Amino acid sequence: MIHDDALALLASWTPPSPHDETLRDRYLAHLRSRPDGLLKSCFPDHLTAGAIVVSPDASAVLLNHHRKADAWLAFGGHIEPGDATLAAAARRELVEESGLTDFDFDPTPLSLDEHAVDFCSDRGTVHHLDVRFVATAVPDDDHVVSDESLDVRWWPVDALPQTFDDMYRLIDVAITRVAQSTLPLSPS
Known part of the structure; x- marks a missing residue:
């Protein structure tokens, strides 16, 4: 069921950049050739899902210092059997890793x-x-540090921690989406 959802979601999604379009096409080809393409056991590639948390005024982001990666990252991880959609998997990971x-x-x-x-x-x-x-x-203290993290913390967008270049790109895209959003997001 989630396999069909992932195919439909990605096929109907309008990528915001040529980079995302190239990756979307790669993900679709992967899913079409691999019925197990969402599972951690699918080697060497599998889909994962995650979310970045931004303050409503787009001035801060909540990040976790991932224990295994030893880096400040957004929340996310592997698809699990109970996940009905990619969005549900991302929501679950967000709750598990941030509280x-x-x-x-x-x-x-x-x-x-x-x-x-x-x-x-x-x-x-x-x-x-x-x-x-x-x-x-x-932004408040209503978050926790999971077993997968060393720390979970709100960061002002003008004082971000050292991380991967792609995380900075993701933060920029997320801040822009939230700042320009005219549609309400759906409640958790």
Whole structure:
């Protein structure tokens, strides 16, 4: 069921950049050739889902210092058997990794990212084909640090921590979407 949802969602999605369009086409080809393409067991590539959390005024982002990656990242991870949609998987990962319960969530993908991960499989390096969404929440202390993180913290957009270049791109895209949004996000 989630396989069909992922195909339909990505096929109908209008990518915001040529980079995202290239990745969307790669993800669609992967899903069409691999019925197991969403599962962690699919080697060496599988889809993952995640969300970046932005304050409603687009002035801050909530990030987690990921334990295994040892880097400040958005929230996300593997698709699990109970996930009905990619958006549901991203929401679940957000809640598990941040403890947030009060947030709004946009079910339209924000961006795509493919990245190699050395610690995901004992068979070698895998590629996460990440589908990213955006959520908004009021910056406060209503978050927790999960077992997967060393820290979870709100960062002003003008004082971000050291991270990967792609995270800065994702933050820029998320801030722009939230700042320009005229449609209400759906409640969590």
